[in-house]
Amino acid sequence: MLLQTGFIYFATVIVVCALMVITRKNPVHSVLFMLPLFFHVAGIFIMLNAEFVAAVQVLVYAGAIMVLFLFVVMLLNIQKERVRPRVGLKWTFTAPLGLTLFGFLVAILVRSQYNGTQGSFTIEAVKQIGNSQAIGQVLYTDFLFPFEVASVILLVAMVGAIVLAKKRLD
Amino acid sequence: MGIIDLLVLTIYIVAGGALIMVFTLLNTAYLTYYERKVMAHMQQRLGPMHTGYHGLLQPLADGLKLFFKEDIIPSQADKAVFILAPLMGLIPAFISFAVVPFGPKFTVMGHEVPLYLADLNISLLYVLALSSMGAYGIIMAGWSSNSKYALMGGLRSSSQVISYEIAMGLSLISVLMMSGSLSLVEITKAQAGAGLLGILPNWNVFCQPVAFIIYLIASIAETNRAPFDLPEAENELVAGFHVEYSGMRFAYFFMAEYANMLMVSCLAVVLFLGGWNPIIPRSVFEMVPGLGGYIGFIGDPAVWWFIIKLYAYFFLFLWFRATLPRLRYDQLMKLGWKIMLPVALANILVTGIVMTFLN
Numbered sequence: 001m002l003l004q005t006g007f008i009y010f011a012t013v014i015v016v017c018a019l020m021v022i023t024r025k026n027p028v029h030s031v032l033f034m035l036p037l038f039f040h041v042a043g044i045f046i047m048l049n050a051e052f053v054a055a056v057q058v059l060v061y062a063g064a065i066m067v068l069f070l071f072v073v074m075l076l077n078i079q080k081e082r083v084r085p086r087v088g089l090k091w092t093f094t095a096p097l098g099l100t101l102f103g104f105l106v107a108i109l110v111r112s113q114y115n116g117t118q119g120s121f122t123i124e125a126v127k128q129i130g131n132s133q134a135i136g137q138v139l140y141t142d143f144l145f146p147f148e149v150a151s152v153i154l155l156v157a158m159v160g161a162i163v164l165a166k167k168r169l170d
Numbered sequence: 171m172g173i174i175d176l177l178v179l180t181i182y183i184v185a186g187g188a189l190i191m192v193f194t195l196l197n198t199a200y201l202t203y204y205e206r207k208v209m210a211h212m213q214q215r216l217g218p219m220h221t222g223y224h225g226l227l228q229p230l231a232d233g234l235k236l237f238f239k240e241d242i243i244p245s246q247a248d249k250a251v252f253i254l255a256p257l258m259g260l261i262p263a264f265i266s267f268a269v270v271p272f273g274p275k276f277t278v279m280g281h282e283v284p285l286y287l288a289d290l291n292i293s294l295l296y297v298l299a300l301s302s303m304g305a306y307g308i309i310m311a312g313w314s315s316n317s318k319y320a321l322m323g324g325l326r327s328s329s330q331v332i333s334y335e336i337a338m339g340l341s342l343i344s345v346l347m348m349s350g351s352l353s354l355v356e357i358t359k360a361q362a363g364a365g366l367l368g369i370l371p372n373w374n375v376f377c378q379p380v381a382f383i384i385y386l387i388a389s390i391a392e393t394n395r396a397p398f399d400l401p402e403a404e405n406e407l408v409a410g411f412h413v414e415y416s417g418m419r420f421a422y423f424f425m426a427e428y429a430n431m432l433m434v435s436c437l438a439v440v441l442f443l444g445g446w447n448p449i450i451p452r453s454v455f456e457m458v459p460g461l462g463g464y465i466g467f468i469g470d471p472a473v474w475w476f477i478i479k480l481y482a483y484f485f486l487f488l489w490f491r492a493t494l495p496r497l498r499y500d501q502l503m504k505l506g507w508k509i510m511l512p513v514a515l516a517n518i519l520v521t522g523i524v525m526t527f528l529n
Binding site for chain 2: 054
């Protein structure tokens with residue numbers, strides 16, 4: 001009961017915030033509405049007994065990535081963006097397309113079954129070894145290779161950004 | 171869980187939260203007094219003297235003054251963001267105190283009561299996540315004020331906080347490697363007893379001096395304090411991000427700054443200075459006759475050790491502010507990225523190697 005009420009609250013706020021993000025005229029407000037959104041996503045993670053993921057969600061997304069977003073948006077010239085009308089001629093094409101895709105999504109969701117098999121990390125098991133310990137163990141044994149690949153990809157992105165930003169040495 | 175247990179738990183959380191709020195609010199007020207007095211004596215002045223005995227009521231007078239001042243919102247400001255900004259700075263700073271372990275568990279009427287509100291599995295990440303929220307208040311204030319000084323201050327501050335967060339996080343990793351837990355209570359417990367040579371206590375500051383120095387520098391930079399107070403460099407930016415704020419909203423920023431400083435000091439005490447573990451072991455006190463085997467708060471003086479360490483660490487902030495001149499912006503970035511980051515990484519490597527060979 002408590003869990004369900006919690007989920008309904010978090011999900012509602014997430015959807016409302018997401019709508020606010022795409023409907024605000026001022027891009028800075030859009031970015032700021034993503035902040036409660038991320039916090040509520042973290043709330044859902046906590047309800048799923050994934051405290052580590054929740055903390056990292058706030059730390060990485062809300063604490064680092066959104067700050068950079070805010071930076072970029074603040075420094076851009078937002079006056080141009082503001083005067084452009086939100087609803088225009090292109091909506092006659094995009095709106096039906098989006099609605100169709102949404103219809104497909106609903107159709108699939110309604111027909112799906114959600115009874116997956118239970119893995120070895122049940123709530124009790126995670127509580128016993130500790131949340132971050134459990135993630136660490138899995139990450140550095142079973143998923144070591146994907147983990148390393150992910151870090152290499154991030155490194156490539158970083159090198160790319162530095163090369164783009166660096167002044168030419170002529 | 172019965173209804174009585176639930177009730178007790180609710181009362182415990184509410185009362186504990188209220189106590190921590192009182193502790194934090196009193197500290198934010200009286201740390202300003204501490205700062206003014208310490209700085210004054212370092213500069214051969216007396217500091218506040220007129221309000222109460224040796225100016226002891228000065229923080230209350232300041233608070234009252236700010237409370238009754240006119241609240242001005244600039245006409246061109248983004249109102250909603252302008253009003254939200256001080257709260258975005260203040261709230262994360264205050265709620266992060268929920269996981270600070272001020273003292274161990276003690277027994278009252280057969281119930282075990284811990285001197286901390288929550289012992290999370292991820293306490294440290296919780297604190298770091300909330301401390302990274304502090305940048306929002308500053309950026310939002312800087313942007314919404316619609317003033318170039320405020321905007322410049324906000325930009326400087328956020329880039330500074332982001333840069334030094336990395337060095338801070340990396341310096342904490344070597345501590346985590348030694349204690350093997352993200353829970354602040356577990357980290358404190360891992361530092362109990364005697365350590366090196368049997369004389370020094372088993373605190374992380376003695377095993378990880380490099381990490382401690384990096385943490386010290388990063389914590390000062392994170393809280394935008396001198397010599398890293400570029401976001402509010404008076405001679406360049408008037409007052410930085412809060413230049414357009416007045417009255418209580420200005421006071422919120424002030425309180426957030428001091429609450430943040432208190433938080434990084436608490437974290438330093440827990441992670442490096444042994445938390446509630448005694449500076450002088452209990453056995454030494456018991457040797458002295460007449461001391462009655464150590465009279466202290468609720469039977470156990472652990473809280474007082476914590477608080478003594480807290481103010482000792484905080485003293486460093488004041489000492490640096492009174493001693494060192496402000497850095498230039500490029501020097502600040504150079505120090506953060508080119509010196510502290512590689513040193514912190516090397517420290518993790520060395521810690522790893524030593525731990526592998528010792529085990």
